[in-house]
Amino acid sequence: MTENTIKTMKIKDITNECKGVKTIFFNMIEGNHGGYIIPKAGQFVMVWVPGVDEVPMSLSSYDDKGNWAITVKDVGECTNAIHNLKIGDFIGIRGPLGNNFILPNDSSKKLILIGGGIGMAPLKCLSLEIMKKNLEFTIIEGAKFSEEIMFINDFQSFDHEYSEVIYSTDDGSYGLKGFASETFESLVKNYSKSEIPNLIAYTCGPEKMIFKVFQICEKYSIKLQASLERIMRCGCGLCGLCAVDPLGLLVCKDGPVFDSKNLRQMGDFGKYKRDFSGKKIPLD
């Protein structure tokens, strides 16, 4: 068994996060027959729904007993099939795949996590790692409207001495009104010039949102780690569908998390992806 081998296992639990979003829990040690690899926040799995399809999904949590979770928005055929699964149904998992978010060891750093919609999933996983390291962090959760806000209960359980959660909806129906990127820039402006070099930003969400966050980070010289998404078959550096020009980096293997240095040189970033045939097409 390797991380690229499909392991089938029964779903342990399913929770509703918000309208159209569910979290699926499974135990990787049970399904693995040896060769279990401990994942890290930012890594993803290929999720096989038998008879339907196999799609990449970031982990939204994991624990030290091998319980992993993915948080899935019902947006298409495969995610719809995932939503129709029940506790005890089999799913197939390959992973953990790709690279991960990197946390500083320096406790003087202040971390800002900016998520848009279902892009909150890997950031929730990251926030759990940050809690263990006792670093100071702020989460900005962006959503279209209040019904799409997720993980409220998880975030409420956090120790508020170190953390703050800011909700931001496009229509103002929950938390602040505005895009997550705008809320991020307002937050940055509140820091003094001497504090800004200590900020590190982490983001995931629609790529156009990520691109705006990137531009803000460049403007204020804030280091950024962004998790990108592309269509992929193999998830392990073979099919080439997730290649981003002009560096030729593979989202599955060199990513999905890319830092500012790579993002700066990534012409496709915020603009193009490839479809299942390998043809380059504009991002939605």
Place this chain on the structure above:
Amino acid sequence: MLEVNISGLKLNSPLILASGILGVSYSTMLRLINIGIGAITTKSIGPKPRKGFKNPSIIELYPGTFLNSVGLGNPGIDNFISEIKEIKSHKIPLIVSVFGDSNETYLDVALKAQNAGADAIEINISCPHAEISSIGIDKDLTFKITKLLKKKLSVPLFVKLNPNVTNLSEIALAAENGGADGVVAINTLTAIKIDINTKRPILSHGSGGLSGKAIHPIAVKKVYDLYKVLNIPIIGCGGIDSWEDVIELFLAGASAVQIGTALYNGLEIIQEINNGLRNYLNKNNLNSLNDIKGLAHQFKTQEVPEFD
């Protein structure tokens, strides 16, 4: 010292990227060239855009051994021409793998690829999980399509062989008689993986093609057999993940090799293999890999004894 010349195609390393692996974007190909690969073979390109089979389409079975059924997903030659031009603007030695649904469409795609700048054409008549495999299992069809393309093309023409046949030598000879400038041996071997929990085949297409570690000895055997009957160069392919595997294929009779599956461990393997090959040549006081081509054939092996 690693230079090879296959029917006029001059390469700085005997390592060629195998079709179907990373052969989509010029930028990934450029990374492979910069790390020392000799040439690129593109993903197989057909007359029209094709999504291929749904996922799961590429899975690992054992460490280094993969099963796939991509089903010839590709952007289609008309969309791919700009990519070929981009690739050639970076001076990347390029073999375009082509397929069609008839001899005429094969020819059409091959000519378009050649005109866009391809340095050689490889014809895929052997994908074990698509309808075109029917050409690669028939010596007459193989002869006809090779002859047709060879007549119209000016760049070297390679035929990728389907190993899922009873007598590979007669098909390879048909390609040679049709005018092929070389054969690539071997494509993936037909295989299936059934999940014991869900009790169903894992790949969306059911069966697929086996590649990687497990098929290397089979590839060596096929190259060894073909070397006995062919005059044209053989490009060895199947499960290479070390310099020793490359040497073994040359000893069996290969003039160059293709590498694919092993790249899942990272592109650095190209550099490691090139370094290993140089060390081997230096240690053995050899100037070129050509000096060891087919050397395994000098030894007599024991014949099957008569029954008493």
